[in-house]
Structure formats: structure tokens, C-alpha cells
Amino acid sequence: MKHLAEMLLREEPFSEIVMGNTAVVRAMVEAGTRVVSSYPGSPTPEIAVAIKAIPREKRPFYFEFSTNEKVATEVAYGASVNGHLSTVFFKSVGLNVASDTFVQLAHMNIIGGMVVVVGDDPGANSSQNEQDNRHYAMMSYTPVFEPASPAEVYIYYKEAARLSCDRKMPVILRLTTHVCHAKEKVAFSEWRPKAPDNTPRFDPANGPYIPIAASLVFPMKRKALLRLEEIRVWSEGSQLNQLIDNKNLEMGIITSGLPFMSVMDVLQRAEKKPDVLKLGIVYPFARKTVADFLKKHKQVKVVEELDDVTEQAVKAIAFEEQISVRISGKIDHEDWVGEYTPDKVYEVLRKTWPELLPDKPRERALPSIPLRQAQMCPGCGHRSAFYAIKRALAETDITVADIGCHTLGFLPPYEIGQLLMCMGASTGMGAGLSLFNQSRKVVAFLGDSTFFHAGLPGIINSIFNRHPITLIVMENGTTAMTGHQDHAASGRNFNEITDKIPVRQVLEGLGVKHIFETDTYMQSRLSELVREAVAINEFSVVIAKHPCMLKLTREQRRKSAHIQRHVKIDPKRCQQIYECVEKFGCPTFTREPDGAIETNLDLCIGDGSCIQTCPAKAIQPSISTGTELIR
Ligand SMILES: Cc1ncc(C[n+]2csc(CCOP(=O)(O)OP(=O)(O)O)c2C)c(N)n1
Numbered sequence: 001m002k003h004l005a006e007m008l009l010r011e012e013p014f015s016e017i018v019m020g021n022t023a024v025v026r027a028m029v030e031a032g033t034r035v036v037s038s039y040p041g042s043p044t045p046e047i048a049v050a051i052k053a054i055p056r057e058k059r060p061f062y063f064e065f066s067t068n069e070k071v072a073t074e075v076a077y078g079a080s081v082n083g084h085l086s087t088v089f090f091k092s093v094g095l096n097v098a099s100d101t102f103v104q105l106a107h108m109n110i111i112g113g114m115v116v117v118v119g120d121d122p123g124a125n126s127s128q129n130e131q132d133n134r135h136y137a138m139m140s141y142t143p144v145f146e147p148a149s150p151a152e153v154y155i156y157y158k159e160a161a162r163l164s165c166d167r168k169m170p171v172i173l174r175l176t177t178h179v180c181h182a183k184e185k186v187a188f189s190e191w192r193p194k195a196p197d198n199t200p201r202f203d204p205a206n207g208p209y210i211p212i213a214a215s216l217v218f219p220m221k222r223k224a225l226l227r228l229e230e231i232r233v234w235s236e237g238s239q240l241n242q243l244i245d246n247k248n249l250e251m252g253i254i255t256s257g258l259p260f261m262s263v264m265d266v267l268q269r270a271e272k273k274p275d276v277l278k279l280g281i282v283y284p285f286a287r288k289t290v291a292d293f294l295k296k297h298k299q300v301k302v303v304e305e306l307d308d309v310t311e312q313a314v315k316a317i318a319f320e321e322q323i324s325v326r327i328s329g330k331i332d333h334e335d336w337v338g339e340y341t342p343d344k345v346y347e348v349l350r351k352t353w354p355e356l357l358p359d360k361p362r363e364r365a366l367p368s369i370p371l372r373q374a375q376m377c378p379g380c381g382h383r384s385a386f387y388a389i390k391r392a393l394a395e396t397d398i399t400v401a402d403i404g405c406h407t408l409g410f411l412p413p414y415e416i417g418q419l420l421m422c423m424g425a426s427t428g429m430g431a432g433l434s435l436f437n438q439s440r441k442v443v444a445f446l447g448d449s450t451f452f453h454a455g456l457p458g459i460i461n462s463i464f465n466r467h468p469i470t471l472i473v474m475e476n477g478t479t480a481m482t483g484h485q486d487h488a489a490s491g492r493n494f495n496e497i498t499d500k501i502p503v504r505q506v507l508e509g510l511g512v513k514h515i516f517e518t519d520t521y522m523q524s525r526l527s528e529l530v531r532e533a534v535a536i537n538e539f540s541v542v543i544a545k546h547p548c549m550l551k552l553t554r555e556q557r558r559k560s561a562h563i564q565r566h567v568k569i570d571p572k573r574c575q576q577i578y579e580c581v582e583k584f585g586c587p588t589f590t591r592e593p594d595g596a597i598e599t600n601l602d603l604c605i606g607d608g609s610c611i612q613t614c615p616a617k618a619i620q621p622s623i624s625t626g627t628e629l630i631r
Helices: 002-008 019-033 044-055 069-081 092-103 133-138 148-165 177-181 213-236 257-267 287-295 309-320 342-352 381-392 406-410 426-432 447-462 502-510 523-535 549-559 577-586
Strands: 014-019 035-038 062-065 085-089 116-122 170-176 185-189 243-246 251-256 276-277 281-283 299-303 326-327 399-402 442-446 469-475 514-517 540-545 564-569 590-593 597-598 619-624
Touching: 002 014, 002 019, 002 044, 014 019, 019 044, 019 148, 019 170, 019 177, 019 185, 035 044, 035 069, 044 062, 044 085, 062 069, 062 257, 069 085, 069 092, 069 116, 085 092, 085 442, 092 116, 092 133, 116 148, 116 177, 133 170, 133 281, 133 309, 148 170, 148 177, 148 185, 148 213, 170 177, 170 257, 177 257, 213 287, 251 257, 251 287, 257 276, 257 342, 276 287, 276 309, 287 309, 287 577, 299 309, 299 342, 309 326, 381 469, 381 523, 381 540, 399 426, 406 442, 426 442, 426 469, 442 447, 447 469, 469 502, 469 523, 502 514, 502 540, 514 523, 523 540, 564 597
Parallel strands: 035 062, 035 085, 085 116, 116 170, 251 276, 251 299, 299 326, 399 442, 442 469, 469 540, 514 540
Antiparallel strands: 014 185, 243 276, 564 619, 590 597
């Protein structure tokens, strides 16, 4: 971390192998960014990890994790109209949450400049969909820069920041999962720190900043359109759009971002390589650049991940400019799905040009690797909660999941959570499910970070409209799924100790009459409370809490000597009832071919939450320093 901080603040030029998510932080520093905000979500949380590596007193900009993406966008916007270059970053679906604010940005005179860094997730590696945020860009008249590698992330951010400051408009830097996470040697420039300018520059005369009714909205919209057109003209000469000239007058490929890398990889095998136009500015479309490329080729293939955004634009340009060229883009639905890895691009290209690439050499069949199912960590409080809650619910009850580590409750053996939508949606969906439903109780689940992020409006709605559902708040004191970021109830923000906003007190303040609370390791008590809550025909809440054990054990290991606690199975007592593997489901336990249960010491953290689950009392606490398997 010390090395990372030193590198991010180095004044002389240097080269280093870094992730895209790290390169963007160095770019922020060099560009003179003053305010950065975010809400965590893959593939972007490592941007905050790099920021955290810089000690607060040395950090050249202010950073915060806000309560959600919309608030984060507002914080960055507020800073930018006060004259400070700002950046907000979040994951793909974060833009849905930010959208009400985001779609207004291009209407405003953003005097300090503002870069919106979006981490899209083709392949749905860690998201509930594959949404293509270029659509939002078009809807809001916002330019999009799309780098293909960590080195480009660095260059493109600086260019986006420069342009945003010059034109006083927002610019999107669209990253995708593997651009964020890929590592590459990047040549960084020098950084000459300047004395910070803390003059508040907000002046309504720089506006208007009030978009209300046609008389104000229309001029603002016209200005946004004009700026977008200016960017288009500028982009025609920009080095971010790049031509790879293979002297092929027959075939050309238009592509961008990570698919460009895959195209270049795959084309190594082509005897006659098509020319390639790589668009670094993917919106607005560099009309003349594209038209010139189309004119030079008889056939052009658009290779783009996710939706057919570029394809439609390219076809429209060809039509309007009356260019005679055969354009093909997506052939079937599979072309809309998944990441454009080299293998995928190979298939995509062969659908249009079967002769372009040689058949793949028959690959040696690799031994198949058993799939490892996602699961909660050993000791996870959510496991104890689901084990206990399952005992309290009727088969017919409807369970509504939310997004977080606790989503994994939908998997066997618990199978709790029959519907999932997006962050904070469980209470609202649960309310809907309770309508015209006298016979099946609805139980919704929500994590504590989500509670503050987007959970509260659904909760308030259930109180306000008297929806008789039970909400179980899975409180583990952190935003676990995305890497343990603090939230409003943690008592810490990114920068310092702060006042806790306890979930229970918020609920009390909202007037929830039935609030129950227990540690999830108190499994019988939790079952009892859930039964009680579900029996009430009004909105009720059970706070099922236990600290995130992954976070806690890591902290404890950092502090204390390396004593490993674990549990062991007493073979004399074990009656092979298999409650531990079949119902509690801790990955620590495995069933051996002879039917015995083994404990894997590499996994077991010795939390002991399993001990109470064994009807034969065969699970016992133990201490060791070894890593052997014990029976
Ligand atoms: C709109 C949106 N922003 C961010 C994310 C990334 N994300 C997935 S789960 C999660 C929060 C998890 O925290 P919490 O609700 O406390 O549940 P836990 O994982 O701690 O059980 C986040 C931020 C997302 N899926 N959607």
C-alpha cells in the first residue's frame, strides 16, 4: 500500500504495471481532480482501494462513499458547479440509481468539469444484468470515451477531464469489467502538484441551473445539443479514434473498447487482415471518420459488445451519405449476449466471413473441473440466520431476496429468496405480493448497506400504506459483498470516525411498531422472533445481526497471534444425521465416502455457530495451529 501511495503521488514520469482501476486514480491526480465520490459496486471498488492507499492528509482530492449512486452524483455535481473538477464512479446498474440526476447534467454549465466513470459489466460477472450504458449517454446528450486497456484508461480519463473542463459539460468514461481489472505497463507523466484552490466559485450567473418548464429547459437542451455537436466535430480529429490500416480495400471492421483487443488477437490468425477502425469516442459518432472508412471498403463488420448501438449509427451514416457498402453487425441473439472474448469474437467474425479465419486447431480436451457453487463464508452470520429462519417459516410463505451476500440464501439448503430484482427492491416487491393475498405471508430480506442505499423508500412505503409484511434486516455492520465498505450505520465513513445512524433507531423514528432484534448465532431465539413477527398482521421488522466474519477474522488476525480456532467432529458421538452438511451447509464440513464427516481446517474459523445445529452434539470446539484434516 505504501508503494501504491508513493507511485500514485510520484512527481517525475514513470512506468508501472497497474490495473485499469489504479491507472484511473493516477489520472485523477495528474488531471487536478478535486472531488471524487462513489457508491461501491463491481467492477469499480478497487478505484477506492487505490485512493485509500494514499494517506488522507496527502490525498490531493476529497473522496467519499456516498449513501448511493444518485447522492454520489449530486455531490460530484455540486462540487463541479462550485468550480472543482469532480468525478463520480460506480458500477453499471449504479447509473440506474443515479439516473434522475445524471440525465440533467448535460443541461448544466458544469464550470469545474465532471467525469462520470461507469463500470459496465458485459458477461454479468457481478451484476443482475448486462445493461449497455451507452443508451443513457444518448438519452442525456453526454459524450462517452471507451478505453480498451489500463494505458488507455489513464489517457482517456485525462482527455475526458480536459474536455469536460473546457466545454463545461459531463463526459462519461465507460469502463468494462476486464478493462478495470486487466493489468498492463502504463507510462505515466510527471505530476506537478499545485497549491489547492479552495475558492468557492458557484455563481448562479454561470447558469441557469434551474431547469423548470419550457422557457428554461429549451435553451438548456439546445445548449446540450450544441455542445454534443461540437464534440462530434472535435472527435473527427481526435487521436482517441484510431485506424489500423492493413491495406485491405475489401473488408473493414469497426469496433471499440475490449472487443478491439479481441479483434486484434483473433486477426493474428487471418491471412488477409481487414482494416480496423477503433472508436475511442463511442458517442457522439465521428460521422466523417466513419463515412470515410465506409467509403474505402466493400464490406464492413461492426464488432461491438452488448447492444447494436454503433451498428445502428454506422448504418444510418451509410444511408444518409449514400455510401454503397455492405454493413453487417449482429447476426443473432447470441451476439448480444456475453463478453467479447477472443473466442467469442472468433465466432462473431466467422458468422459474417466464414473464410476469414482458419478453423481452430482441435484443442486437447482438458480434464473437466467440478463447478464450485457460490456460497457464504464459513462463520457467516447470514448462514445461521437462514438456518434459523427456515425453521420458522411455512412452506407456503413467499420470501423476497435483495442484493448482497445474503442473496446466496436462495441456494440450497436454505432456498430462501424466491424473487430478486435490484438493490432495495425487496420491501416494495413484498408489499405488492401481499396484496389480495390473505393466505401466504410475505417475508422480505435486506442488508444494512442496502437499507440506507435504496431500502428506506420501500420501508417507508410499507409503513405509510400499511403493508402487512415482515422485513428481515440482515445487519452485518458493513457492505460485505463489495469488499467491506463502511455505511451510515458503521460509525466510520471513508475518511474518519463519524456518528452511527443505527438501523433500529431509524426504524423506531419511522414509527415501526414491531421491531425484533437478535444476534443470528442465537438461532433458537431468531426462529422464535421470526415466528412472532410473521404472526403479526402489520408491518414488522426482525433485525438479524452478526458482524461479517470475514472482516472480523481478518481484523483479528492482523491484531493477534496466530491461534487457529476450529471445530472438530467427535466420531463417537456422530450419528451421521448430516444436519451440518444438509441443512446448515457450512463448506467446512465434507461427507467422506465412508459416510464420516470431516472438518477442513483451512476453511473453519472456529466461530462455533454450527455447534448448536448438531442434534447428536458431535461438533465440538478445538484449538490448533496445524492445517491437517481432522475427523
Ligand atoms: C445499484 C447498485 N449499486 C451497487 C451494487 C453493488 N452491490 C451489490 S450488493 C451491495 C451491497 C451489499 O451490502 P449489504 O446490503 O449490507 O449486504 P451484505 O453484502 O453486507 O450482506 C452492493 C453495493 C449493486 N448491485 N447495485
